[in-house]
Amino acid sequence: MRDPLAIALKFAIDGEIESIRPHGNGNVNDTYLVTLANGKGHTILQRVNTYVFVKPELVMRNMQRATEHLRACVEEDRLNWKVQEVILSKTGDAFWQAEDGTFWRMISFIENSESFDAIYTHQQAYELGYALGLFHAHINRLDATNFDTVLEGFHISPGYLAAFDKTETMRKALMDDELTYALNFIEQNRDRIGVLEAAKLEGILPLRIIHGDPKANNIMFDKNSGKAISVIDLDTIQPGLIHYDIGDCIRSSCNPLGEEPGVDWGDTRFDLISFRHVLKGYLEQGKSLLSAQEYDYIYDAIFLMTFELGLRFLTDYFQGNVYYKIHFPTQNKYRALTQFRLAEDIVTLREEIIQIVKELHLLYT
Numbered sequence: 446m447r448d449p450l451a452i453a454l455k456f457a458i459d460g461e462i463e464s465i466r467p468h469g470n471g472n473v474n475d476t477y478l479v480t481l482a483n484g485k486g487h488t489i490l491q492r493v494n495t496y497v498f499v500k501p502e503l504v505m506r507n508m509q510r511a512t513e514h515l516r517a518c519v520e521e522d523r524l525n526w527k528v529q530e531v532i533l534s535k536t537g538d539a540f541w542q543a544e545d546g547t548f549w550r551m552i553s554f555i556e557n558s559e560s561f562d563a564i565y566t567h568q569q570a571y572e573l574g575y576a577l578g579l580f581h582a583h584i585n586r587l588d589a590t591n592f593d594t595v596l597e598g599f600h601i602s603p604g605y606l607a608a609f610d611k612t613e614t615m616r617k618a619l620m621d622d623e624l625t626y627a628l629n630f631i632e633q634n635r636d637r638i639g640v641l642e643a644a645k646l647e648g649i650l651p652l653r654i655i656h657g658d659p660k661a662n663n664i665m666f667d668k669n670s671g672k673a674i675s676v677i678d679l680d681t682i683q684p685g686l687i688h689y690d691i692g693d694c695i696r697s698s699c700n701p702l703g704e705e706p707g708v709d710w711g712d713t714r715f716d717l718i719s720f721r722h723v724l725k726g727y728l729e730q731g732k733s734l735l736s737a738q739e740y741d742y743i744y745d746a747i748f749l750m751t752f753e754l755g756l757r758f759l760t761d762y763f764q765g766n767v768y769y770k771i772h773f774p775t776q777n778k779y780r781a782l783t784q785f786r787l788a789e790d791i792v793t794l795r796e797e798i799i800q801i802v803k804e805l806h807l808l809y810t
Contacts, residue, residue: 447547449477453490455541456534456551460485473497473770474680478554487554488532492547493540497768498680501548503593505531505539507682510592511584511654518583526579527555527665527675555675558665563703568671570719573698574726576664576673580656581687581731589654589684596681599657600689602638602749605756606631612763619763623782627759630785634752634792640745641688649738655690657681660697660704687734691727692746696754698723700787707779713786715794720747721801725808732809740806744798748791755784 449465460481468478468489475492493501508531515528532551534541540550564570598604609631616624644650656663658681665675697704699719706713724743728735758781761768766777791798 447543447545449490452541452543452549453477453479453488453551455549456488456490456532458488458532458551465490473768479551486556489529489552489554490549491552492549493680495546495548498595500593500595501540503595504680505550507592507595508679509539510587511679511682514587515580515583518586522583524579525672525674527558529553529555529675529677529679555665555677557668558674559668560662560665560677562662562705563701564661564698564719565701567718567722569666570698570722571726572666572671572673573661573664573694574723575729576676576726577656577659577690577694578727578730578732580659580676581653581690581734584654584656584682585687585734587654589652592654592683594683596657596683599681599683600685600750600753601642602753602756603642605753605760606635606638609756609760609763612760615763619778624759624778627755627782627785630789631756634788637745637748637752641686641742641749644742645686650686650688650742652684653687653734654682655685655687657683657685657690659690659694661694662697686746687731688739688742688746689750691743692748692750693754694727695720695723695747696751696784696787700783702783704780704783705776706783707776710779710782710786713783713790715787715790717794717797717801720798721805724801724805728805728809737806740802743802744795747798748788751784751788751791755781755788758784 453462453465462479463482464480465477468476473494477490479488479490495501498504512528512530519526519528530553531539532553533539540548542548656676658678663676663678664673665677667674699716700713701716702713758777762777762781769777771777
């Protein structure tokens, strides 16, 4: 069954449905905004991509654990914060599976809020970091071992390099000057790929609960106050290194051109002032999570999460665009080039980034 209206009616919605339409620009799941009649607000209906999430029931189990805990934290600590709620099906389940095997869920909608694909002000950058720090500080009151792993190998950077290397025979017909740049950058930096995993094995970076995908457009802002009020898209909550989240949040929020500059990818740059604001916001809430040694790996996290995403986009491009949604055939190619150019700038700015980390470490110690 692919009729979103018929599927929405399988869930225990408080009211009648007025309309339903596609929503957002996510790269993985299909998302619909459900508008309820008589001004009762909205909900979100999603078809979970089971090519990506092969055990979607684990996704929902983690999501329920996380949202129930976070809602309790909001009430206990009296936070000005919104947490999405899983809306059960009429049979009492956290999802509904159609006869054709498609897997659907419904979650509450954060009213009067908005997100941004690119960050335009330093206050927004601060709010992004603050939101992730608040999320980490509260979700990690729970034990990471109580959460399922929903994506094996997720953010394990050496695995993405290995997957990329397997595309060698697929590349020849697609090669051009832009892809030559990308392949050269990969070769120049492949020796950096294992630094976070090595630190994990040495016990320097411990496993905690992570969001997994805290890019800029997964942070919701109140339309009136401009304050961050929610972290959404909780599919990838699982045990991992919080450095994955820190690096990914900074990567996405310190690129003024955003994730999709297309043919203008060469103008991509890393904004140091935004970086300072993001990290300052993060440490306001998350400083208690980081040991002194963990600060030493923040630069590596920023570079690796950027480099890794470039590898993932380029691998998908060579494999025929099977993972990420595209709107034109070379979109994943340009997404990859954007990340590699951003990573190149991060390497150039290494000393400045490390100095900012040191300054803020001292400020929040």
